[in-house]
Structures are given as C-alpha cells and as structure tokens.
Amino acid sequence: MTDAASLADRVREGELRFHELEAHADADVATEARRILVTEQSGASLDAVGNYGFPADVADSAIENMIGAIQVPMGVVGPVSIDGGAISGDTYLPLATTEGALLASVNRGCSVIDSAGGATARVLKSGMTRAPVFRVADVAEAEALVEWTRNNFEALKDAAEETTNHGELLDVTPYVVGNSVYLRFRYDTKDAMGMNMATIATGAACEVVEAETTASLVALSGNLCTDKKPAAINAVEGRGRSVTADVLIPREVVEERLHTTPEAISELNTRKNLIGSAKAGSFGFNAHVANVVAAMFLATGQDEAQVVEGSNAITTADVQDGDLYVSVSLASLEVGTVGGGTKLPTQSEGLDIIGVRGGGDPAGSNADALAECIAVGALAGELSLLSALASRHLASAHAEHGR
Numbered sequence: 001m002t003d004a005a006s007l008a009d010r011v012r013e014g015e016l017r018f019h020e021l022e023a024h025a026d027a028d029v030a031t032e033a034r035r036i037l038v039t040e041q042s043g044a045s046l047d048a049v050g051n052y053g054f055p056a057d058v059a060d061s062a063i064e065n066m067i068g069a070i071q072v073p074m075g076v077v078g079p080v081s082i083d084g085g086a087i088s089g090d091t092y093l094p095l096a097t098t099e100g101a102l103l104a105s106v107n108r109g110c111s112v113i114d115s116a117g118g119a120t121a122r123v124l125k126s127g128m129t130r131a132p133v134f135r136v137a138d139v140a141e142a143e144a145l146v147e148w149t150r151n152n153f154e155a156l157k158d159a160a161e162e163t164t165n166h167g168e169l170l171d172v173t174p175y176v177v178g179n180s181v182y183l184r185f186r187y188d189t190k191d192a193m194g195m196n197m198a199t200i201a202t203g204a205a206c207e208v209v210e211a212e213t214t215a216s217l218v219a220l221s222g223n224l225c226t227d228k229k230p231a232a233i234n235a236v237e238g239r240g241r242s243v244t245a246d247v248l249i250p251r252e253v254v255e256e257r258l259h260t261t262p263e264a265i266s267e268l269n270t271r272k273n274l275i276g277s278a279k280a281g282s283f284g285f286n287a288h289v290a291n292v293v294a295a296m297f298l299a300t301g302q303d304e305a306q307v308v309e310g311s312n313a314i315t316t317a318d319v320q321d322g323d324l325y326v327s328v329s330l331a332s333l334e335v336g337t338v339g340g341g342t343k344l345p346t347q348s349e350g351l352d353i354i355g356v357r358g359g360g361d362p363a364g365s366n367a368d369a370l371a372e373c374i375a376v377g378a379l380a381g382e383l384s385l386l387s388a389l390a391s392r393h394l395a396s397a398h399a400e401h402g403r
C-alpha cells in the first residue's frame with residue numbers, strides 16, 4: 001500500500017505529476033501527499049484543511065488536485081411558511097456564510113413573513129441555455145444559417161436529446177453580429193442545474209449544424225448563454241429558473257417587529273433599490289439578494305460562480321391599504337438537486353433540510369422547490385435589511401453581531 005510520504009517523494013523525483021496521484025493511491029492518501037508538498041513549498045500547516053469529514057473519493061467529480069476541504073459555518077433560518085408551486089408548508093432554510101448578522105437578519109424576515117401568514121412563491125419560467133458561436137462568410141450566409149436553424153429545429157432536438165435521458169431542447173434562438181452567428185439553445189434540464197447536460201447536448205447539435213450548413217463552430221460557448229458573467233440577456237430572458245416570491249405584511253407587524261413603517265420601506269426601496277441601482281447601471285435592483293443566494297448555494301451544493309446570475313433580481317415594495325406588499329423576482333437562478341456539488345455529503349444534508357435531495361417526482365419539481373425556497377429566503381433578507389436601513393439599525397446590528 002502506497003503511503004503519502006512515498007507518493008510525495010515520487011512527485012519530487014519527477015516520476016509522478018501532482019495531479020495524477022489518485023491513479024496510484026487511495027484518494028485520501030493522494031490529498032495527504034499533496035498537503036506534504038504544499039506545506040514544504042509554502043510553510044502553511046494545512047492541519048485544519050486536512051481535517052475534513054468525508055472520504056476524498058466522494059469529491060472525485062467535484063475537484064482536481066484536492067488537498068482537503070474548507071469549512072464554512074452553516075445555520076438555518078425559519079421555519080418559514082411557503083405557498084409554492086412545488087413546495088408548500090413550513091420549512092427551515094439552510095445557509096452557509098461567514099457574515100455575522102446575515103442569518104439573524106434573514107431569520108427576522110422569515111419570522112415576519114410567518115406572522116403575515118407566509119410567503120407565496122412560483123417558478124414562472126425555466127430553461128438552461130448554451131449559445132455556441134459560428135463563423136460564416138458574410139451577412140447573406142448568416143441569414144441562411146438563421147433560416148436553416150428555424151427550419152431544422154427537430155433535427156437539432158434529435159441530436160441534442162440523444163445525449164441525455166432527462167434533458168429536452170425547448171428552443172434555439174439565433175442572434176447575428178456581422179459574420180458571427182450565435183445560436184442560443186435552451187433546455188428543460190429537470191432537476192439538474194444542467195450546465196454539463198446542456199453543453200454536451202449542444203455539442204452534438206453543433207455537429208449537425210456544421211454537417212448541414214457552411215457555418216464553422218468557433219466555440220461551444222459564445223458568451224450569449226450567458227454563464228457566470230453579469231448580462232442583460234439573463235435579466236430579460238431568464239436563465240435557469242425565473243422565480244418570484246411575495247408577501248403582504250400587516251402595518252402593525254411592520255411597526256412592532258421591524259421598527260419602521262410601510263411608507264418608509266416603500267420610499268427607501270424606490271430611492272435605493274430602484275433609482276440608486278438605475279443610476280449605478282446595476283442589474284441588481286435589490287439590496288442583498290446575493291447574500292441569500294450565495295449562502296443557500298454553499299449550503300446545498302450549487303455552483304457558487306452562478307451567484308452572479310442569482311443576483312439579477314428586482315425587489316418591489318408598495319403600501320397597500322396601509323399594509324406593506326413586498327416582492328422579489330429572481331430572473332436567472334441556476335439551481336439543481338442532482339449532479340455537481342449536490343452529491344457531496346454535507347451539501348446533500350442541506351438539501352435534506354428542505355426535503356429536495358435528488359430527483360423529484362415529477363422530474364424538475366425538486367429543483368423548482370429549491371428555487372422557491374431561495375426566493376423566499378431572499379424576500380426575508382430584503383425585508384429585514386430594508387427595515388434595518390429605514391430604522392437606521394444597519395451599523396449597530398453589524399457592530400453587535402458581525403465583529
């Protein structure tokens with residue numbers, strides 16, 4: 001049996017490369033050997049990083065060059081009552097973060113939502129996109145490719161769906177810029193976030209495009225998808241789940257629990273989240289939706305880089321007959337309950353807290369339920385932070401909880 005020290009020796013001697021140790025030893029031994037080498041080079045002790053609580057081979061499809069794991073504290077807020085399209089009843093929401101005061105704030109929002117009878121949430125559009133870019137000779141060829149794409153949707157769908165049991169191609173939208181043509185493929189990926197699924201399926205469809213037209217594929221992703229970058233197309237057309245949550249809170253609850261008034265929150269929302277964001281040229285017309293998206297992404301094994309799209313959200317706040325109506329609409333929330341990081345043991349338990357680990361029945365319903373829970377968490381966070389700003393409690397809250 002190879003031990004970590006001798007594995008590290010073989011790397012030093014140039015016999016093995018740093019990233020191929022798993023082929024020669026148990027995955028935990030391989031991570032230990034890398035820690036020895038990194039410690040030697042950097043002086044970092046890595047004792048805490050090496051003290052992880054799951055077998056390293058479980059993370060095989062989630063990371064390369066593994067040396068251990070970082071730990072982020074995880075807590076829960078709620079239970080909060082949700083009337084959703086895919087989930088209904090009371091649920092705790094898991095959040096992992098290092099920002100003190102965040103869970104206190106979202107928890108306050110949840111308890112206020114509960115006092116108001118619960119939040120409503122719905123996924124209103126769903127589809128994961130991949131947009132390859134093709135080179136054509138000129139605008140006339142671009143037009144021909146657009147027309148060919150419109151006339152041959154079934155051929156593209158057949159090729160794409162050959163690669164997946166669950167994915168369904170919903171549509172292909174062409175965009176032309178000079179002699180570059182972008183075909184934005186949109187899939188129903190059911191309970192998977194779907195980025196690998198959509199990429200593999202689109203690769204197969206691109207082979208048909210190249211075989212049947214004069215176009216040449218330049219790249220399987222042409223950035224009009226748009227993945228992991230701020231982009232107006234996601235805010236307008238949606239990507240992943242487009243999900244909205246709202247609540248009507250009685251005036252006395254706002255006054256007693258949030259120490260402010262519906263009028264103050266509504267004015268603040270207009271001046272901060274709407275006008276301030278517009279002046280800043282922001283896509284995020286909200287206060288801190290990214291906080292809840294990031295914390296719930298970490299707690300449930302989502303791809304954390306997609307917090308960029310998750311923050312594409314608009315918060316509204318209006319006074320209705322003296323009470324406070326608040327909503328949050330997340331245009332592009334990319335979530336899954338199968339695949340990716342959802343398979344890791346702590347993240348699976350995070351999904352279990354909501355009851356959405358694995359595939360749903362019908363397929364897609366677990367990922368919809370997760371999206372609705374994140375939207376309600378974001379609603380609670382917006383409500384609490386807006387109230388803290390309106391009542392001038394933000395700095396004192398962070399002085400007390402966050403340092």
Ligand SMILES: CC(C)(COP(=O)([O-])OP(=O)([O-])OC[C@H]1O[C@@H](n2cnc3c(N)ncnc32)[C@H](O)[C@@H]1OP(=O)([O-])[O-])[C@@H](O)C(=O)NCCC(=O)NCCSC(=O)C[C@@](C)(O)CC(=O)[O-]
Nearest residue numbers: 101102103104105107108111287288384385388393394397
């Ligand atoms: C801190 C509070 C909640 C105090 O608010 P409070 O009303 O003084 O608290 P309270 O002691 O009266 O408790 C009210 C409820 O809050 C919850 N709560 C209260 N304390 C805890 C705790 N320790 N652990 C768990 N839950 C807690 C709990 O639900 C409690 O109800 P109870 O269960 O007692 O009936 C409030 O001042 C607050 O929400 N402040 C806002 C903090 C915040 O939202 N920070 C988010 C990060 S800000 C940021 O990152 C983005 C930013 C600001 O830059 C974006 C921008 O530009 O806007």
Ligand SMILES: NC(=O)C1=CN([C@@H]2O[C@H](COP(=O)(O)OP(=O)(O)OC[C@H]3O[C@@H](n4cnc5c(N)ncnc54)[C@H](OP(=O)(O)O)[C@@H]3O)[C@@H](O)[C@H]2O)C=CC1
Nearest residue numbers: 164165166190191192193194195196197199303339340359
């Ligand atoms: N490739 C890329 O460009 C990018 C990849 N990523 C990474 O992609 C990963 C996520 O991709 P994703 O495709 O979601 O996950 P996986 O690649 O882990 O694939 C998940 C697979 O689970 C199967 N499956 C089983 N049950 C279900 C169900 N109920 N609903 C849907 N699928 C089911 C599907 O197989 P089948 O298809 O056979 O039906 C699906 O393809 C993350 O690790 C992320 O970090 C992120 C951004 C870009």
